Amino acid sequence: MSDTAAGLNPADARNAARDVRRRKLQAFLFVTPLLVFIIFAFVAPIATMLYRSVHNPTVANLVPETLAALDDWSGNAVPDDAVLIQFATDMKRMANDRTSGQLADEINRALPGMSSVVKSTARSLRRVDDAEISANGATLLLEANDRWSDPTTWHALKAAGQVYSSSYYLTSVDLERTADGGIAQRDTQIYVKLYTKTLRMALTITVLTIVLGYPLAFFMAHASDGLANFLMVFVLLPFWTSLLVRTTAWIALLQTNGVVNSSLMALGITDEPIEMLYTQFSTIIAMTHILLPFMVLPLYAVMRGIDSSYMRAAISMGSRPLGAWYKIYLPMSLPGLSAGALLVFIISVGYYITPALVGGTDGQMISNIIAFHMQQSNNWELAAALGSLLLILILLLYWLFDRFVGTDNLKLG
Amino acid sequence: MNDLGSDTFLRFDNVKKSYDQKSLVVKGFDMDVEDGEFITLLGPSGSGKTTVLMMLAGFESVTSGDIAIAGKSINRTAPNKRNIGMVFQNYALFPHMTVAENLAYPLTVRKTPKAQIKERVAEYLKLVELSDFGARRPGQLSGGQRQRVALARAMIFEPTLILMDEPLGALDKNLREQMQFEITRLHKQLGFTVIYVTHDQTEALSMSSRIAVFNDGVVQQCAPPAELYERPSNAFVADFIGENNFVPGKVITLEGTTAQVQTDGGTIVAQAVDGLAIGHACRVSIRPEKLFIPPTSHAHDNALTVRFNTRIYVGDFIRYYFKLPDGTDIIVKVLNDLSAPEFADDAEAQLLWLASDSIAFPAG
Numbered sequence: 210m211s212d213t214a215a216g217l218n219p220a221d222a223r224n225a226a227r228d229v230r231r232r233k234l235q236a237f238l239f240v241t242p243l244l245v246f247i248i249f250a251f252v253a254p255i256a257t258m259l260y261r262s263v264h265n266p267t268v269a270n271l272v273p274e275t276l277a278a279l280d281d282w283s284g285n286a287v288p289d290d291a292v293l294i295q296f297a298t299d300m301k302r303m304a305n306d307r308t309s310g311q312l313a314d315e316i317n318r319a320l321p322g323m324s325s326v327v328k329s330t331a332r333s334l335r336r337v338d339d340a341e342i343s344a345n346g347a348t349l350l351l352e353a354n355d356r357w358s359d360p361t362t363w364h365a366l367k368a369a370g371q372v373y374s375s376s377y378y379l380t381s382v383d384l385e386r387t388a389d390g391g392i393a394q395r396d397t398q399i400y401v402k403l404y405t406k407t408l409r410m411a412l413t414i415t416v417l418t419i420v421l422g423y424p425l426a427f428f429m430a431h432a433s434d435g436l437a438n439f440l441m442v443f444v445l446l447p448f449w450t451s452l453l454v455r456t457t458a459w460i461a462l463l464q465t466n467g468v469v470n471s472s473l474m475a476l477g478i479t480d481e482p483i484e485m486l487y488t489q490f491s492t493i494i495a496m497t498h499i500l501l502p503f504m505v506l507p508l509y510a511v512m513r514g515i516d517s518s519y520m521r522a523a524i525s526m527g528s529r530p531l532g533a534w535y536k537i538y539l540p541m542s543l544p545g546l547s548a549g550a551l552l553v554f555i556i557s558v559g560y561y562i563t564p565a566l567v568g569g570t571d572g573q574m575i576s577n578i579i580a581f582h583m584q585q586s587n588n589w590e591l592a593a594a595l596g597s598l599l600l601i602l603i604l605l606l607y608w609l610f611d612r613f614v615g616t617d618n619l620k621l622g
Numbered sequence: 623m624n625d626l627g628s629d630t631f632l633r634f635d636n637v638k639k640s641y642d643q644k645s646l647v648v649k650g651f652d653m654d655v656e657d658g659e660f661i662t663l664l665g666p667s668g669s670g671k672t673t674v675l676m677m678l679a680g681f682e683s684v685t686s687g688d689i690a691i692a693g694k695s696i697n698r699t700a701p702n703k704r705n706i707g708m709v710f711q712n713y714a715l716f717p718h719m720t721v722a723e724n725l726a727y728p729l730t731v732r733k734t735p736k737a738q739i740k741e742r743v744a745e746y747l748k749l750v751e752l753s754d755f756g757a758r759r760p761g762q763l764s765g766g767q768r769q770r771v772a773l774a775r776a777m778i779f780e781p782t783l784i785l786m787d788e789p790l791g792a793l794d795k796n797l798r799e800q801m802q803f804e805i806t807r808l809h810k811q812l813g814f815t816v817i818y819v820t821h822d823q824t825e826a827l828s829m830s831s832r833i834a835v836f837n838d839g840v841v842q843q844c845a846p847p848a849e850l851y852e853r854p855s856n857a858f859v860a861d862f863i864g865e866n867n868f869v870p871g872k873v874i875t876l877e878g879t880t881a882q883v884q885t886d887g888g889t890i891v892a893q894a895v896d897g898l899a900i901g902h903a904c905r906v907s908i909r910p911e912k913l914f915i916p917p918t919s920h921a922h923d924n925a926l927t928v929r930f931n932t933r934i935y936v937g938d939f940i941r942y943y944f945k946l947p948d949g950t951d952i953i954v955k956v957l958n959d960l961s962a963p964e965f966a967d968d969a970e971a972q973l974l975w976l977a978s979d980s981i982a983f984p985a986g
Contacts (some may be wrong), residue, residue, distance in 0.1 A: 521681055522714035524702045526728035526779060533702075536727075540718045 255600075262377055262593035268315045268370040271308060272299045276370040279363065287351075287358050294346030297334055300327075301342060304335035318588060319376075320365035326354045377594035400578070400595065404602070407575040410493055411557040415504075417497045418553050419546065422504035426545070429505075430512035444505050452499065456566045459495040460486060463567070487569025495563050500556060504549035511545025548619045551610060555603055575599055630693070631657040631815065632783065637687035639673050647673050649839040650687070655817070660809055662818045662826040665836030666862070674836075675785050675819050680704050691782060707776030707784040711791045713768045715760035721771050722747070722756035728779040746774040749808070766797045770804065777814065786818045790825060802829055823863055827851065835859050855895060857983040860907045867913070867952045868905040869926070873982065876900050881982045886948040890924040891977040895984075903985035910955040912979040915942070915963055915971060922974035928952060930965035944971060 217225065269276060278292040287293075303309040309331035317324035330353040334342070337349060356362050368376065368386070379385055385395045425444075429437045447455060462468045463486040470482040485491055519541065523533035539546075561576040568577070575595065582592035610616070632655040639648040648670040655661055663671035676682040678689055680701030688695045696704055707728075715724050722743050729739045747753050750770040760768055769789060776784050786805075790798045806829055809816060820826055826833050827847040834844040835858075842862075843855045854860035857868070871885035873894075881894035883906055892906045914920045928944035931951070940962050942954040954973065956962045965971060 516712055516714065518710040518712055518714040519716065521679070521701075522708060522710060522775075523716075523727070524681075525679055525704075525706055525708040525785075526731065526775070527702050527705070528727070528731040529702055532731060537716055541716075 258593045259597050261590055262597045263373055263375065265315075265374065265377075265590045266372045267311060268366070269372045271303060271312050271315075272296065272366075272370065275299050276367070279367050279370070282363065282367070284360065284364065286360060288363055290347040293350050293357070294343060297342050297346035297350045298339075300331050300350070301334045301337060301339075304331035314587065315369045316362075316365055318591075319369045320362065323356070323362065323365060326356050326362075330354050330357070377590045378598070380591055381594045381598050400575075403573070403575050403578055404598075406489075407558055408602075410489065410496075410572075410574060411554050413493055414496050414500060414557045415550050415554045417493070418501050418504035419550060421497070422501055422508055422549065423546070426505050426508035426512050427542075429509055430515070431517060441509075444502050444509075447499060447502055452562060453566075455499060456495055456563050459491065459498070459567055463491050463494075486567060487572065489568070489572045492564045492568040492572030492574070495567050496557055496560060499563060500553045503552045503556060507548040507552065508542065508545040511548075512542050515541050543614070544619055547610070547614050551607070551619070554606070558603060559599060630654045631659075631691070632817075633688075633690045633693075634674070635688040635690065637674070637677065637684055637689060639670070639677060639682065639685045646685075647839050648677075651841060653834060653841070653844060655815065658813045658815055660806075660816045660818065660829060660831045662820060662830040662833045663836060664820060664823060664826040664833050664862075667821060669836040670839040671819050671834075671836045672787060675787055675817060678783075678817060679706055679708055679785055705779075705782050707779065707781035709769075709772050709776045709784065709786040709789045711788040713760070713772040713789075713792075715768055715771055715775070717760055719759075720756065721752065721758050721760065721763070724760065724771060725756075725775050725778050728775065732779065742778060746778045749777075749811075750774045750804075765793050766801060769793065769801055773805065773808065777808070777812065782815070784814050784816050786816060788820055788822075789818075790820075790822070798825070805829060827863070835862060837862070854907070854981065857905060857907070860981065860983065865910050865953065865955075866907045867910060868907055868950070869946065869952070870903070870905055870948065870950065870985065871982075873898055873900050873902055873904050880977065883982055885926070885946075887926040887928070887946060890926065890980070892924075892980040892982040893978060894982050897984045898982055899984075904982045905985050906980050906982045908975050908980040910941070910953045912975050913952075913954045914974045915954060915956065916974060918961075918974065920974065921976060923977040924980065925972055925974050928971055928973055930967065930969045930971055933965070944973065 275292065275296045278295050279288060282288045282292060300309065303312060309327060313324040313327035313331075316327055330350065333353045334349065342349065350357050368374070376386060379392065380395070381400050383395050383398045383401050384392050387393050425440075429440050429444075432440070460467075464470070465482045465484065465486070467486070469485065470479075473479045474482065515538065519537055520530075520533050523537045524530060528536065558574075559576050560574060561580060564572050564574045564577055565580070568574070576599075579592045579595045579599075582588045582595065634651050634653045637648060637651040638646055640646050651670075651674055653661075663674060665671045673682060677684050680696070680699065684697050688697060690696065691704075715721075716727070719727070725743045725746055726739050729742060734742075743756065744753070747756055750773060752767060752770055752774075755763065755767065755771075760771065763771065772789070776786075789805075790801050793801060802825060805816075809829075818826075818830065827850075830847055832844060832846055833850055835842045835850065837858050843850060843859045845853075845855075850859065850863055854863060860866050861868070869883075869885055869890070871883035871890070873881050874884050874889065875882040876894055876898060879893055881892055881898055881904070883890050883892055883904060885906070890906060898904060914922065926946065928946055931943040931945050933943065934941045935958075937958065939958050940956050942956060942965075944952045944954065946952055952973065
């Protein structure tokens with residue numbers, strides 16, 4: 210009897226502990242499939258991407274001996290003959306392996322114009338005798354193209370040969386490393402402008418979805434169940450049609466001889482068609498349409514939970530309806546508003562397909578240039594750096610949001 | 623223009639309300655309310671009582687008729703201009719504001735000077751005995767405390783009227799009684815006028831100066847609690863307020879306010895209400911606590927022989943279920959003391975009562 214008063218006896222404690230263990234194991238088993246899936250399909254690729262943005266062993270694998278020889282190079286003049294001979298040997302090997310093209314691409318990124326130099330040199334060295342190269346490699350190399358006598362070329366090779374490099378991140382923010390190791394603006398300023406434009410467009414889209422979605426969600430939340438469900442079908446309708454179809458529909462509407470232009474011309478508002486398709490305008494309008502449900506759904510879910518008595522209470526106390534909305538309803542609907550805004554903003558920052566289809570050149574966003582580097586220019590490292598920077602940017606925004614609004618003020622339903 | 627009775631504090635003049643443009647939810651509501659009265663609108667759900675309250679607050683439009691305060695129709699006054707305090711069933715305390723900010727809200731929108739707001743908030747927090755809770759959020763308060771904050775918030779701007787829409791509906795029984803006491807205390811202390819909506823008759827009976835019993839959009843009776851309980855004007859009120867037994871019969875004679883009624887078990891005497899006619903069917907109501915089982919020292923005018931069905935032990939009293947000769951159930955409440963009798967199953971028993979404790983209503 211005495212141990213019931215004191216608490217659990219050892220056997221009870223063991224049983225209780227076993228019970229807890231079993232429940233933990235069960236809980237873990239429930240999430241295991243998802244965990245495995247996420248690790249393979251999400252964590253691993255992201256980690257690879259982050260790694261790739263700083264890690265590029267291509268050149269180091271192609272010409273390891275040349276790079277080793279370059280270690281002792283002073284950097285001011287053309288390297289020693291030993292280095293040049295080693296490089297000529299490597300070039301001949303690569304010409305015969307048909308890997309000289311890879312080297313050409315890599316060096317070209319560091320120093321534009323080098324692609325053809327590398328390729329022609331490789332061609333001219335391909336049939337030269339090994340003994341001849343060991344003896345006269347340096348001369349042959351310098352004769353093949355006079356750019357090999359320029360120290361800048363060798364700087365470029367050395368830079369491209371670094372296995373770990375921050376150069377892709379520098380490129381992502383329109384900077385480059387100079388020959389003396391400093392950091393300077395690149396000649397072409399693309400990416401910072403593109404990031405700014407992407408953020409500005411995402412912000413515009415978020416504001417537009419709020420302007421369109423907030424009143425709708427408010428009306429739906431306070432309408433009768435039947436009407437609210439009916440309207441909900443229209444909100445969800447875009448989810449049931451393919452993204453491609455919806456985007457193409459905008460092409461049909463906005464093109465030069467499209468529905469909007471013919472209507473405007475028929476009404477005499479304009480004499481000649483307005484160029485709407487393939488502009489920032491068309492990207493924003495199509496994305497607003499596509500992302501509107503992501504704003505309406507969390508807003509509606511939160512507003513549905515706000516009893517009408519709050520507004521009534523505020524009004525009965527003498528507040529004007531608009532004042533009551535601002536002081537009472539808006540703060541209470543803020544969790545839904547911020548969830549919707551965050552959702553729309555983050556999705557639109559990384560949006561690809563709509564700007565690719567209706568954006569033209571003016572309406573391109575950062576993800577389009579990432580795709581370009583993945584598919585066309587084959588510069589995966591730069592694509593990875595741009596993507597990682599986008600990820601960091603989003604995490605930063607989320608942190609700011611958490612600081613100023615608070616993530617506990619976030620409610621999706 | 624109707625005479626809206628400029629000397630009357632609050633007047634409902636033939637107020638009607640329809641939501642669907644076909645049927646009336648409130649079918650001509652008339653009532654005069656004096657300053658300082660505690661009026662309860664009591665009725666089953668869907669009887670129109672909340673609609674009347676919402677029309678008074680201005681959240682529902684009046685289909686026809688007039689609601690007037692001090693002789694001035696307020697039909698077209700915006701709800702925020704009516705100066706009416708309101709207490710809601712869910713309290714409607716603003717969750718993102720502290721208790722003090724909640725109380726300050728009606729004063730802030732009236733642009734009261736800051737120092738004065740602070741003073742008033744402290745005063746009203748003290749009034750509802752929550753002086754130390756000003757900095758808390760409503761979420762950190764118990765149900766009863768929230769209710770008191772809601773009350774204070776409805777009173778703090780000194781409104782013409784305070785409306786309460788089932789304010790105690792979400793509380794448990796003990797807290798409800800405590801809050802009834804609290805509301806009555808504040809009402810006595812401050813003397814404001816209250817329109818109170820509830821479907822709980824105990825609440826209505828214990829707090830009100832007058833109760834309007836609603837059914838199907840019509841006020842069945844509007845009277846002080848005791849009168850409503852003792853002298854219901856029709857069978858609905860007799861049935862709705864408290865418990866009641868109904869004995870079916872036929873009116874034999876009608877003399878002034880007394881009627882003789884022929885029932886299956888014999889002739890009984892009861893008070894008559896308007897609308898009773900000789901030879902017509904009627905129902906005689908007797909409250910369970912006004913019936914006595916012999917041996918008893920209570921005086922009586924009527925006696926009926928009944929059969930014992932069952933008895934239920936409630937605690938402070940015992941409920942006896944009997945059957946009349948025609949099969950109607952009849953309930954008797956007996957105080958749980960040594961005199962509470964025991965019966966065998968189906969045993970015969972006598973029930974006695976005073977004619978003045980029973981009322982004959984027209985049947986149907």
